[in-house]
Amino acid sequence: MIFKNFNLVILAVLIVSLSISSCKKEQEDTNSPPSAPLVSDPLHVYGEYFFVNWIGVTGATAYYADVATDADFNNMLADYDNMEVAINGMFIVEGVIPVTKYYVRMRAQNANGSSINSLSKEFTTRVADLLPNMGMEDWIDYPNYESPAPVGVWTSANKVVDLNPTIYPQLLFRTDDAYSGSFAAKAVSNIAIGMPLLTGSLSTGLFNVNLNDFLKSMIIGVPYKSRPVRFQGYYKYFPEGNDSCEIRTSLTRWNFSTGEQEKVGEAIYRTQDTISDYTLFDLEFVYFREGYPDTIDMVFAASAGGEYFIGEVGSTIFVDDFTLTFEQK
Structure with missing residues (x-):
C-alpha cells in the first residue's frame, strides 16, 4: 500500500511539474516576439x-x-x-x-x-502583363483528370470527377490537336447523373466542389492591375443543337462603397457557328470606367449559358495561344 501511495505521489508531482512547465511555456510565448511569416x-x-x-x-x-x-x-x-x-x-x-x-x-x-x-x-517578372501558360503547354496530371498549370491561375470543373469517376465526367482535356506547340485545351459540355448540364470550360480562378450550391464552387478570377487593349487567340468550335460558345475576358475591381465587384472593362465573343479549323479571335476591350481593375476573369466556355446550366451535351471548344495586347508606351 505504501509503494502504491508513493507511485501516486510521484504521478501527482509529474502532473504538477508538467502543468507548471506548460504554463511557463505559454507565458514565454506570450512575452516573446512572433515567429516569422x-x-x-x-x-x-x-x-x-x-x-x-x-x-x-x-x-x-x-x-x-x-x-x-x-x-x-x-x-x-x-x-x-x-x-x-x-x-x-x-x-x-x-x-x-x-x-x-x-x-x-x-x-x-x-x-x-x-x-x-x-x-x-x-x-x-514577365516580358509583359500576361498570365502564365497562355499557350496551354504546361499541364498537371491527376489520378482522374489533367489540368493546366499553374494551380491558382487556370481551373475548370474537373474536380467533380474525384467525387465518383463513374458518375461525374471530365470536362477539360489536354489535347495534341494544337494550333502551335505540343498541346491545346479542349472543353466539352456534359451531364452527370442527377445533375444539370456541366459546361466544359477553361477559366481563371479556383474550383472547389460545393455540393450545396454548385455555382459557389468557382472562385472567379485572379489578381491583375492592367488595361489591355485587345484579347487574341485561336479556337475551334463544334456546337451541338443551338448551343453557342463564349470567349471572354472581364476586368473588375472591388467597390468599397457598394461592397461589390464592378466591371471596369470587357472583351467578349459568342458564336453558334461550327469552326472546323483553328481561327483567330481578335477582340477589342470596351472600358466602362476609368482606373485600373484588381481582378481578371478569363473564360473559354463550350456552352455560353453554362453558368445557368443551359447548353447541349457534346458541344466542344478548342483554344490555344491566346494573349493580351497593350498600347505602346
Whole structure:
C-alpha cells in the first residue's frame, strides 16, 4: 500500500511539474516576439508588377516586407524597405522592370518585438502583363483528370470527377490537336447523373466542389492591375443543337462603397457557328470606367449559358495561344 501511495505521489508531482512547465511555456510565448511569416511561392507575376501572397503567424499584430534586386538585400526598392503591409495575406509590388529578378522577405511584429526575417523568395517578372501558360503547354496530371498549370491561375470543373469517376465526367482535356506547340485545351459540355448540364470550360480562378450550391464552387478570377487593349487567340468550335460558345475576358475591381465587384472593362465573343479549323479571335476591350481593375476573369466556355446550366451535351471548344495586347508606351 505504501509503494502504491508513493507511485501516486510521484504521478501527482509529474502532473504538477508538467502543468507548471506548460504554463511557463505559454507565458514565454506570450512575452516573446512572433515567429516569422511565410512568403508563398510566386504565382501572380506580371511584367510591371507582381503580387506577393504570404501566410501570417499567431500573435503578430503587424507585418513588414523588404523587396530587393539582390538575394542579400543590399539593393532595396525605395518604397519596399521595411514597408508595413496590410494583414490580408497579399500585397502588390509595383514599379518593377520586365524580365528582372526580385527578392522578397517579411517579418512579423508584436508588442514584444520583431521576428527574424522569413525565408526569401525570388520573383522573376514577365516580358509583359500576361498570365502564365497562355499557350496551354504546361499541364498537371491527376489520378482522374489533367489540368493546366499553374494551380491558382487556370481551373475548370474537373474536380467533380474525384467525387465518383463513374458518375461525374471530365470536362477539360489536354489535347495534341494544337494550333502551335505540343498541346491545346479542349472543353466539352456534359451531364452527370442527377445533375444539370456541366459546361466544359477553361477559366481563371479556383474550383472547389460545393455540393450545396454548385455555382459557389468557382472562385472567379485572379489578381491583375492592367488595361489591355485587345484579347487574341485561336479556337475551334463544334456546337451541338443551338448551343453557342463564349470567349471572354472581364476586368473588375472591388467597390468599397457598394461592397461589390464592378466591371471596369470587357472583351467578349459568342458564336453558334461550327469552326472546323483553328481561327483567330481578335477582340477589342470596351472600358466602362476609368482606373485600373484588381481582378481578371478569363473564360473559354463550350456552352455560353453554362453558368445557368443551359447548353447541349457534346458541344466542344478548342483554344490555344491566346494573349493580351497593350498600347505602346
